[in-house]
Amino acid sequence: MMAETAKPALSPVPMARASSSWRMLRLSQQTLLYLVVTIGAVASMIPFFWTVVSSGKTISELYRYPPTFWPEAPQFVANYIEATTVVPFMRWMWNSTVVTFWALLGTVISATVVAYGFARFRVPGREVFFYITLATMMLPAEVTLIPTYLLFKELGWINTYLPLIVPAWLGGGAFNIFLMRQFMMGIPFDLDEAAKLDGANSWRILWQIMVPLCKPAIATMATLGFISQWNNFLAPLIYLNSEEKYTVAVGMRYFQSAMAQGSAVVSRPQDHLLMAAAIMMALPCLILFFVGQKYFVQGIVTTGLKG
Incomplete structure (x- = not known):
């Protein structure tokens, strides 16, 4: 028999040093x-x-x-009190609140319904229509600006809030549909099958099962939608002509231009008041973000992981 040669034991010192160096790195x-x-x-x-x-x-x-x-x-x-009196600032804030509320409500409801169809219904052409919906995000808004304005003009909606609210109820936007659809795709289909065995229809499954499970995605969509609607400048500038109907974003621009022109409303430079008004305008967005931060971050992370 061949004599077995004893292998030298490895010293733990180099391994410990390597581990320590890795931790330090x-x-x-x-x-x-x-x-x-x-x-x-x-x-x-x-x-x-x-x-x-x-x-x-x-x-x-x-x-x-x-x-x-x-x-x-x-x-x-x-300064904050004067900023609300030198121009109808509180009126503009109320206008923005009304527009944002109804537009956001329409966005959440319509995007959830459309996303539910893309995520849970197995119908021919489903993926094709979904990709077409995503392709609309690559279409510049300037391309449809003039046709949309002419359409709303024919409907008699100019200088009303309808052009700012009604489109939000017609699908909710491609990004929101994508966000909700990706989240719903990660929810097991077994829940749908179990609910159907209990006699629930698709509408009941959506509102009593899917919506409660999609709270993080809905919170994300609501937060992003609120910020987008609240800070929306171009659409109110195009469709609103009356000063008393301005949203706060357009009103801030009116405040700034009035100072530059030395109008009767604002007869001298008052940039300190403009900054006070800017803080009041940003305050609702800041409050909403910090209140819904938990769901917002969770919705972003989980949506990115869903297939």
């Missing part, structure tokens, strides 16, 4: 990543913080050079 990478993200976040927040601080300054402090960060005598309350 990963820690360095994570630290660098967090540092870059923190710097980017701070840099992106500087304009917002500057706007907040400037909304409490006087006009002379706003244009002082070298600039001062904090006002000598903060006038936040006075």
Whole structure:
């Protein structure tokens, strides 16, 4: 028999050193990543913080050079109150609230219904129609701008809120349909089959089973839709002619142009009031995002993982 040669045992020291070096490398990478993200976040927040601080300054402090960060005598309350009285700002906020509510409601309902059809009904041509729907996202809005305006003009909808609300009820938009469809595709079909065995029809399955399970995707769609509708500038600018019907986005532009032209409404530069109005305009979006942040992030992550 051949003598067996004993193999030397591997020393644990090099393995421990390699493991320690790997941990240090990963820690360095994570630290660098967090540092870059923190710097980017701070840099992106500087304009917002500057706007907040400037909304409490006087006009002379706003244009002082070298600039001062904090006002000598903060006038936040006075500036915010004056910003709502020098122009019909609260009226514009109410107009935006009405338009955004009805448009968002139509977007959520119609996109959910259409996405349910694409996700759960096995019919010939389903994928073709879905891809055609996605292809509409590549169509520039400027291409349909004039035909859409002429259509609404023939319907007598100019200077009304109907052009801003009715289209949201007709499908909800290709992106929202895609978002909801991808989420619904990840829900097991066994739930549908079990509900059908209990006598539920497709409409009941949608509203009593699918919608509660799709809360993260609906929250994501609602958050993005609210921000889009609230900040919508082009459509209200085209279809609304009366100052009292302006949404807040168009009203802010009117406020700015009135200052530049020295109109009777705003007879002198008041950029500090404009910044106060900008903060009030952004406040609903900020509140909505922080309230629905949990569902918003969950909806984005899970939608990306669904097939």
